[in-house]
Amino acid sequence: MQLKSSLLETSNTNAFISWEANKSMCNFTGITCNSDGFVTEIELSYQNLTGVLPLDSICHLQSLEKLSFQSNYLHCPIMDHLNNCVNLQCLDLSNNNFTGCSVPADMSSLSQLQYLYLNESGFSGTFPWKSFQNMTGLVHLSLGDNLFNPFSFPKEVLKLTNLTWLNLSNCSIQGTIPAEIGNLKELINLELYLNNLTGEIPVEIGNLLNLSWLDLSDNSFTVTGKLPAGLRNLTKLEMFDASRNYLEGDLFELSFLNNLVSLQLSDNKLSGHVPAELGEFKKLEILSISRNSFTGPLPQKLGSRAEFYIIDVSKNYFTGPIPPDMCKQGTMRYLLMLQNNLTGEIPASYANCSTLRFFKVNNNSLSGIVPAGIWGLPNVYTIDIALNYIEGPIASDIKNAKSLAQLFAANNRLSGELPAEISEATSLDSIQLNDNELSGSIQQLPTFLTSFLISNNRLTGKIPSTICNLSLLQILDISNNSLSGKIPKCLGNFSDSLQVMDFRMNNFYGTIIDTFAKVLDLGNNNINDLFPHWLEALTTLRVLVLKSNRFYGPTGNHNISGIFFPKLRILGLSQNEFNGLLPRNYFENLNAMMIEEEGNRENIPLGMQFGTFENSSYDGNLGLCGFPLSIKCSTSDPLPPPLPLIFEEDNDSIFASGFGWEVMLLGYGCGFLVGLAMGCIVFRRGTPQWLLRPDEYQSSKHLGDLGDLPRDSNNEDRFQAQLVLQWSITVIAGSGPHQTSLHYAESANVRQQDELHDFEHEKDLDNYQEGSLQTLHISGSGFQRKCRAVHEQGDEKAMQREIDDLKRQLRRAQ
Template sequence: MSNACSHRQIFLSLCFLFCFTFPCYVKSDELQILLTLKSALNKSSTDVLDSWAATGSVCSFNGITCDAGGSVKEIELSNQKLTGVLPLDSICQLQSLDKLSMGHNSLYGAITEDLNNCSKLRYLDLGNNPFSGPFPDISALSELQYLYLNGSGFSGRFPWKSLENMNNLTVLSLGDNPFDRTPFPDQIVKLKKLNWLYLANCSIEGKIPPAIGDLTELKDLELQLNYLSGDIPSEIGKLRKLWQLELYTNELTGKLPAGLRNLTSLEYFDASSNYLEGDISEVKYLTNLVSLQLFENRFNGGVPPELGEFKKLVNLSLYTNMLTGPLPQKLGSWADFDYIDVSENLLTGPIPPDMCKKGTMRGLLMLQNRFTGEIPTTYASCATMKRFRVSNNSLSGIVPAGIWGLPQVEIIDIAYNRFEGPITSDIKNAKEIGILSAEFNRLSGELAKEISGATSLVKIELNDNQMSGEIPDGIGELKALSSLKLQNNMFSGPIPDSLGSCASISDINMANNSLSGKIPSSLGSLPTLNSLDLSRNELSGRIPESLSFLRLNLFDLSYNRLTGPVPQSLAVEAYNGSLAGNPGLCSSTFKSFKQCPPDSGMSKHVRTLIVCLAVGAIMLASLGCILYLRRKEKDHNRSLKEESWDVKSFHVLTFTEDDILDSIKQENLIGKGGAGNVYKVMLSNGVELAVKHIWNTDSHGRWKSRSSTPILGRRSGKEKEFDAEVQTLSSIRHVNVVKLYCSITSEDSSLLVYEYLPNGSLWDRLHSSRKMELDWDT
């Protein structure tokens, strides 16, 4: 009996000891698991894991929540700048873990099937990480309520069948992953507790199933950016709790379903960029709308008048449809209205006056319609306006003065209307304006000199108006200006010399005005000028020699009062018509012009100076020849191959440096220029190359002597031309631009190796006597 009691006491003691020590073993294991996780994320740029120490309690670690028994229940480390590979084989040994939140980090690698061991998870967030590979089957996670995998780089076929047993799922976010294309999954419409479904941009195709109407708890349904087709099912009207419906950028057809009117809780509706048609009358019942986006469809009919009574509406985009009739005049007058874009429709009537009533509007875009009437004066005080675009309508009247000076406006586009009056001095307040487009109106008066204060201007398009007076000299202060179009007005006086300070300008058109005086020579210093049209004015004097430095696609000085000789570089056939109508011009090249006298108007003193300079030049040339011959005799044994060359390739090369250097000889010479010679090189494999040999000279045109100074420290003169050509051509990859294979540089000279093109340059085709028919439309 005593032995039995003794054994019983020993057994009870062991049980007590086990029950007392078991939690310690569990906690020790959990500590090791978390330390393993910390080690896997040790490259993270964050201090969030600093509290995870081997001597600490896991329940005190940042991001860790324990249950009543002291076991790890939640890991919340989302948006913590973590990087590394998740050790799921270790994490899923945490027996009580029901929340794993690692979203919005930089975690990478694959998600393994070890995730199935986290069978008690109710919340899983791996979204917005750069993972890779397919996502595994997770059928074991049947208790999940929240699943976030959006934007995480998963690919391949998603295991939709994994969702079949997740009957408690309320949030499913799988969008923005490049999955394989698949029809709308049947498993989705069986998840009756879903209130948030995000399947945007994850390759869903086919029709939206009518059974979508069974998900009556849905508040957010986002199916945008997929390949969905067919009609929007009328059953969608059963989703009476829906707050947001996003269907944009699919291939949906048909009309807005009749059941749509039942979605009276809907605040955000976007079905833009589809092929929907019919009227939009269904939206008149959606009185809680905050944002309505139906642009780029085929809708017709009118805009429901009820939209003018919507108390929450702040965004309305209906552009590129076929809508007709007027806009509700109370539109946007109730809430903090943000923007409207109804461009490219057939809308008529006046502009609603009170869309900026609350002072929050940023965009008014109503271009390409048939609106009439004046611009409401209320918009002149809309200080938040950034884009004001009403071009291509039938609007009229005087533009309210304050419109020109809106402090945050970036675009004022009122072109192709019937506006009158001046551009006022208020323009000086428009510090952010980049584009001023008011062409084809009836604007009059002078161009306000205060326009120089609008220093962000990039484009000024005021052509085809009735503006007069002088072009303000302050135009030169607009350093960002790239396009100035003032043609077909009544401007007079001189062209401001300050225009030559607009270093970014590429397009100047002042044709058909009454401008007078000389053409400013400063225009010849504009580095990016591509088009210059000063035709049909009253300009006089000589054509500045500085214009010879420009390479223009469009050049027109015709029908002015210009006199004197045409600069030689402009006396090419392509510019012949560009100088017509100037009887005072003379040229020895154009037969249509009178011949210039031999002295070309030079005085006796100038001719004497030229003769002296010519004699001096001959003497210097003779001296130079003597010195050159002596040096040639001294250095006759020196060849190009003795130089130290630096090769920089821009394509895969099939030739060597020696192949090029061996071909630089007289019999291969095919062209000469001021900077050097051009040689044709035939490689052993039959490939033909063109090699441009540029000599490096100092500021006096002398050969540079050898020294130990690094090449890059001596770039000047012709070498700057070489650097510019290399920088430009090496960055271009275009079928119609000659290919630069490599550059080869030494101390005394530089080589550019191109593909060989036998028919010369485009300049030769256009301007020389070797014209030939081009094989594209000109």
Template sequence: MVFVIKISGLGCGSVCRTSSNKSIKHLCRVHLSTLSISFFASSPFSPGSLQILMKLKSTLLQTSNTSAFDSRESSNSMCNFTGITCNSQGSITKIKLSHQNLTGVLPLDFICQLQSLEKLSLGFNNLNGPIMEDLKNCVKLQYLNLSNNLFTGWSVPAEISSLSQLQYLYLEGSGLSQTFPWKSLQNMTGLVQLYLGNNPFNPFPFPKEVLQLTNLTWLDLCNCSIHGTIPAEIGNLKELIYLGLWGNNMTGKIPVEIGNLVNLRKLSLSHNSFIGKLPVGLRNLTKLEVFHFSMNNLEGNLSELRFLNNLVSLRLCENELSGQVPAEFGEFKKLVILSLCYNSFTGPLPQNLGSSAKLYIVNLSMNFFTGQIPQYMCKQGTLSVLYMYGNNLTGEIPASYANCSTLLDFRVNNNSLSGTIPTGIWGLPHLLNIDIKWKSIEDPITSDIKNAKSLSTLYAGHNCLSGELPAEISKATSLKFIQLSDNQLSGTLPNLVIKLKRILTIFTTIDLSSNKFEGEIPEVLGKLTVLRLLNLSHNSLTSHIPSSLANLSGLESLDLSSNRLTGQIPIQLTSLTFLAMLNLSQNQLTGPIPQGKQFDTFENNSYDGNLGLCGFPLSVNCSTNELLSPPLPSILQEHNDSIFGSGFGWKVVLMGYGCGLLFGLAMGCVVFNFKRGNPKWLLRFVKENKTQR
């Protein structure tokens, strides 16, 4: 009946308007999908292809929340379906449905019935189950991408050697396990890119089949359980641009044949157990841009790398490398990332390092570098992270870093630096972390810290910082960690709290120990509801411990030792159920130690030097009155401390003792008179009182 419509030269609408035939009118009301199939029956396009697509749609829509199959043009041609490409004969050649939130089992049994299919791209979805053996029927495939899905392995038998035309195979991060069908690669001599990384395969040695794929330009076998050594035959893959083997269990030395890979631009071998020196052949890899070799057991120096002036990223952290950084590194113009941390490098750094390069990350920490910090590493205005801690660097922090507005993380602690902090560093607008502890930095923290709106962590302990903290520190509204211990900072804590009042509620760590702070511990510290550590030890703080500290429900460490605190330990502190460390030693505290919960876990050294304390865990027992007496209110306790501290309290005690003695003698006389007869004055007094009642 469809052919009748076409022969008449009338569209469906015309037929419906002109015909009285009920069957023709019924045709005009047919469902869209049925009409589409009928249309293709009269067209040059394969009806089987459409049926396969409709079946693919119905299968995946049962389990997927996707709009991938919604977008179709009005022509009803299957070649206008989303992600579908056809050739001039109307046969489907490409299915591209990556990133479409597809779920369910991939129906390869009928997808691979598309005899002209050359490209199948379904990466970055949530497809699951095994990859069915029907994949072997997609014999025309040149491009296959099933990466980043949730497959569980291969159906048995795993055999895809029939895909001899395959050039691009992407299966990385697809959840494949068990054993990959390596022998199938023998027929895929035209492979250009092979990505199998990030799959939990059964452990296997470097596959020899891969070494025959001499057309490979990209080879990714990262994090997929390879063990053993890199075969010398790797040098046969001379077209390689990228070689990725990081995150495996590979051992042995790097073969010198790797120097044959002269087209290599990216070499990633980190997170293995390689040993030995960098092979001599590396100097031939002059196109190399990325060289990542961190977390291995390499030794020797970097002399082979001084010829690689196209390097963009060099990562060699956590090895056993030594020697000096080649002077040529200072001339590298493309260098963006330089990471040499946790090795045994020595000597001075090239002072022109970064003068011509747009450095972004520099991590030279935990080595034995000497000399000064190179001053040009932020010359191009791109430096974001500078880690140079744990070396033997000397001199001052270069003034040029005060203008490094791109800096996010600045850590030069644990060196032998001296002098002052350049004006402007405290107030870098995007700085998140600053760590300058364990140096001999002098002068106070300056008022430009008000510009540090992003500053979260301030570590400046073990220096020679002096003076009071500037009031402008309250404008550093992101500050959460402050560690200023072992300096010469002064002032009272109440003043400090006033300066910090805008940001108190976000603090998690405060360490102001070993300074010259004085006065009382302010009650407002109890509002630091997220505080985990409070260390005010080794200052000159006086008065009592505020009971408001009991509000710090998450507090894990409290150190108030070596001050001049007096009074009792607030019993309310027993509510701090996360408190793991308490040090109140070397103060002038008195009374019973609170009992229960975390306080039952602390030992004698938490209370040493407080001669007036008693109770567990000390050997000094408390009297009954001490155990029953609640802690005095803070004002009264403070008043009593001042009275007894001045010596006046003993006069009051003696006066009370004298009055009691006189009263006792008078009552004795009364009792004596009763024996001689009822005294008239006493009887009169009692009688008057009864009348008043």
């Protein structure tokens, strides 16, 4: 009853309803007694209990063999009275809230203990390993997910030869896995993930012939070497996870493990071919070997005898066709084969894979027509076939894809019209069909669309009025087509959502629309209007491009005072009919300005940044005059005053010390505008960070390990570089330590100099997935092979959750 009084007041529980003083304890919920009426078990797991466990009274029960309070909210302190429970055989305090508590320093009297579960309870401090010297009968030991002080693999544990279950995951183990691990020959479950283990997996692990579960993943990429020769002996192994380490060599040792249900080896340095024997495994449900250096073809029988649930072979160097039978059993949910060198057509068999949720084969060399049924898979969430050589139309049965949210098919050879039935795929959120050969007009689009990219196609006709129904639209890129007519005024009403509008290189005419976008590109159209002065006060606008239109009149507006494009970073005004002065207020926040070519007649503002350029930097700007050019302005043209200090000493993390300015001016003259897609644009993760000031960043991100960068001789704490890699990849960066990889790298520009086959730094580009790279620009025709996009972390997290769920199912089955 003392247990009830200690926990009842602080807990919202029904566990003690039957605990009444006039009843026998043996009839209480959670209490078990022996034939003599003595309490042997207290089982109160999952009872929403909160408070301090009164071990002083509990351990007076001398017959107590089991004490289980798993998954409650118990907290500190843990009393030393635990040592009085001398007959205890099972102690389970896992999944509680003992944050800040240490495990009692002396548990040596618990010599009868067979099952000890303290995992995921928030314990810290030094664990009393010496107590195990008396616990020779331990069968299960689970201490994972606690913040113990760092320790080497405890020798006391290596003497517990009766252990069948050992969980020391995420509890600060460091050093090597000792060879003596091979002495624990009864082990069925061994979990050592999320520690700081180093060195190779010992050969002696092959002595654990009963092992069914082996998890060595996430050891800070410090578990090295090859898969040990003895691994082939573990023929009972069902789950093997060594992901995110530094393993190398091939998979030959796994050829013998035909009971595997889950094999996860992603993010290592493994190489060679995938053994053909894996195609014969009948139980395999999860195969995740992404981000390694595997080569050769995948076994064509892969999945033909297994009920595959997840296969992820992404980001390797696999060649040959996609195995046709991986969804033969109708259980596949994740098919991830992106960024390889796979060839051939997508097998028609996958059109029947109704369970499929993620179909991602982008960045390969696939060809042919997409089997019609794939467009209309009923449960698919993502279809990503981008950056291949796929031909043919988008089939009308896409209307059946009621769960489809993301359709990525950019950089292919798709042709025909956009089917009207696409509007019936009502869950579609993002459509990327840019850089194809689509023709016809834009049809009605799904109502909940947030991103629609269909640039660089052969579309004609007008923007349909139904686009006014897309109230959630954030990104609209219809550039480089042959669209005509007026831009619908309704797009100016999407002030709460629409951020990017790219209408350039079409045949639009009329006047400019009201907009609250962050990026507005109307370049290369026939828009006839005055300079849109009302845009000056917008607090969101980062990029404004009006080049190559029929805009006219002065850019200065003397009727507005105090606010002049407060967030503007890029301004393009060339090839119009503007006149008068360029107001210096426009340039307080700019990182780049394009005013080349004839047509405009403006004076160039004075200031340190402009003063760093030679005449050649302004080639083609025949209407410009004034310092630093040798062409003098006429006396009738008053010179603007110098730029304010904020502009002269711009602190933007990308364009340091004037370097970025000259690159931007020259680059645009070569045919591309940094910040807007000429070849391949990626706006998958919100607002590009290169449009933000340094004080808007929260943390630094890395862009792969590309070596040391030249230092700025004028500032030892900053670097600046135009890094030219193979095929002229240009990275503009700034504000980071010189000895590290690129920090704050926001844009990479690729111009074709040769046919791209294998890009030697593409592994470095994989590191963009959590970085700040937002736009990748490719200029030059015919380059459609290896455009790297920012990786969708959401897909991987969703897959990992499903893997974890499957692991829990496997645990329960053990």
